[in-house]
Amino acid sequence: DFGEPDFDARCEEFEMLAQGAGADIVDTIIARRARPDAAYFVGSGKVEEIALAAAAHQAELILVDHALSPAQQRNLERSLKLRVVDRVSLILDIFALRARSHEGKLQVELAQLQHLVTRLTRMWSHLERQRGGIGMRGPGESQLEMDRRMIGDKVRLLRERLAKLERQRQTQRRARARGGVMSVSLVGYTNAGKSTLFNALTRADAYAADQLFATLDTTTRRIWIEGAGSVTVSDTVGFIRDLPHTLVAAFRATLEETVHADLLLHVVDAASPQRDEQIAEVDKVLAEIGAADVPRLLVFNKADRLGLEPQVQRDAHGTITRVFVSALERAGLDGLRQAIADFCRNKSENDAPAFQ
Ligand code: GDP
Structure with a gap:
């Protein structure tokens, strides 16, 4: 704990990450410091405390919710005589497990x-x-x-193999664009309910689980929406705080789907106490991958957990700006489809050549 906000929520998220990687957590040790120790990340007293706890629980692995320098990791492993995995490696590990x-x-x-x-x-x-x-x-x-x-x-x-796959994707995208098909991509903080919403919208059976990073690969399906016609919907990778940069770079091809979408549905877990931070985190990643200018619609999911009725909110022009849904209960989907159709209509009006 270096005095960051929402410390408890961070701990909870890290536990979920660890469980997502298949870890069985036997103990949690919190170190409070002004800044990390250069050699060991934590102080020598903490190293001892960790060693004792590890021995007591016969732990096989130490997970650290922070990026460690190679030296810190090596020093810790040497003194603890156990494998030490930092946040970046853990996230990479989960991605490796989940890629399909x-x-x-x-x-x-x-x-x-x-x-x-x-x-x-x-x-x-x-x-x-x-x-x-x-x-x-x-x-x-x-x-x-x-x-x-x-x-x-x-x-x-x-890189060469990925570039080839990326070119194939590009060709597919162009063909869709030529055919006048609008593309919608789901983005959101991990666990916001993207896969569940994707399934609800497309009646497909994509994998949804209460684990971080259930979605790794982009899945695209074509659906028909009254007033919008044929629309492709893509479920993309879930975003998370401190997403390793190597990962963002490696997932460029997948994220391209997001960058080139006509409309982004930013799915938010409305019931999460970290809702606003998560929205900001997703916006940050979107800016990083060059998708800051893609139009987006906020979809507040898990309305059921707040006891809210599914509904839409409009601005002064009558344009839908926010949608409240429950993907799990498949409620509020008509409002969402309506919002997509509205967007589509506005878009084609703006794209139409102006007659004088
Ligand atoms: P993703 O990581 O954003 O793709 O999230 P998932 O679709 O895998 O959903 C994460 C968890 O939230 C799962 O346990 C879902 O069952 C749950 N969930 C998704 N939508 C809703 C909802 O509308 N209401 C409630 N209560 N839970 C939901």
Whole structure:
């Protein structure tokens, strides 16, 4: 705890992440500090406390809800004699477990390799500094250089394969756009209910679970909406606080679906106490991937948990700006379809050539 807001909610989310990765949590230890310790991340007293607790519970793994430097991770592992996994690696691990499509798997592999390569680089420069480069400069390649080269080759190969898949996606998107099909993408904080809403809208059976990151791969389905015609709906990757940058980069192709959509449905867990922070976090990621200008509609989901009736809210022009739904109870979907149809009508009016 470095004095960040919503500490309890963060703890709860981290537990959910850990469980999502299949961890069985035996103990939680909280360290309060002004700033992380450079060598061990936590103070020496805490390291001892963790070691004792780990021994008492026969823990096999230590999870840290923060990004650790390679040195911190190594030092902790050495003194605890246990594997230590930080937040970034944990998120990567969950993505690896959940990826289902070929493209999703390639994206995760790329993210993992990129994460690994930054660690190798840092370890390597650390060694160089220590020895002043002398004795490290031989005619042959060092093991680290070899590792880096092999990883580099693999990264290039993965990028090429992903680029090919991306081109296929582009072609599909263009064909849809030519056919006048409007595209709608669901975005939202992880666990907001995107998959449930996607299923409700498309009557499909995409995987929905009370686990973070249930959705990794983009699924696109075509539906018919009265007043809007044929519309493609895509369920995209869930966003989360501190989404590793390597991951955002690796998921670029998937996120492109979001960037190129005509309309984003920003699904919000209306019942979450962190609702506003989560909305801000999603907006931040959208800006990062260049989707800040895509029109969006706020969909407040889980209205049932607030005891709210599904409804729509309009602005002074009568345009629907917010929709309250319960994806689970499939309530309020007509209002949502109405909002999509309204958007579609406005769009085609604005796109139409002006006659004089
Ligand atoms: P995603 O990560 O955004 O795709 O979220 P999911 O669709 O997997 O849903 C996360 C959890 O919230 C699941 O346990 C759903 O059953 C639950 N959920 C989704 N929509 C609603 C809703 O309208 N009401 C309630 N009470 N729960 C919901």
